[in-house]
Amino acid sequence: METQQLHRGRLIDHIQLVVRDLEASHAFYAAVLEVLDIPVIGTNADFFFADELVVSSADSPAALGVLTGRHHLAFQARDRAMVDACYQAAMAHGGRDNGAPGERAYHPGYYAAFVLDPDGNNIEFVFHGEAERSAPSVVIEF
Template structure:
């Protein structure tokens, strides 16, 4: 259903360092960068996650109630995502664990340096 997702940043260099450490835990890597955006995606797939400076040049802000969930192949990948985020300056918004949404919903939530709320979720039994 979704073609791509963007999150805003006020410091693209800092955001890039954060996402360069976090995204590989889920199988994504930086595939494109210029002075206004950085794109991440899986090898051989289109870029699906963008970190951008706002087009209108106003400061980037995060949305209250907005959370972007990225698919993780394993629960270990969710754990690695959470650990990498915290080790690179992210803040905890929900430690890795099972959630009541269904029997195999294993997720973790973090905020990046700009306050964007990002989750990694594995829905596979382990």
């Protein structure tokens, strides 16, 4: 029997969004990532990236000229105040309201805000409450 440890928050290695207007997307994501304390660590004429998020233009060689379509991305916030600040930063940098900050019925303590980015992606900022801070990694035995 093999035992593997899964680390919470690491299901996805990276994601690429291919956008219509790279400059508008850069302004939007740089603003919200700054609130999340995640720096934009690389930029080029046709892409930028931060942590596991890569955003590129359709003319980027990796994009093959095709936009990615609409996605839902949820960014973890460390507390409710960070959710609120991300929502405000997003709204000030081209985001459109898709659900103001507040409690959600998904589980007790779920506090989130939703905005649409310049390409219409549903971007969520979420804090799962105090239970999130003490949640252990999950161990699965095969």
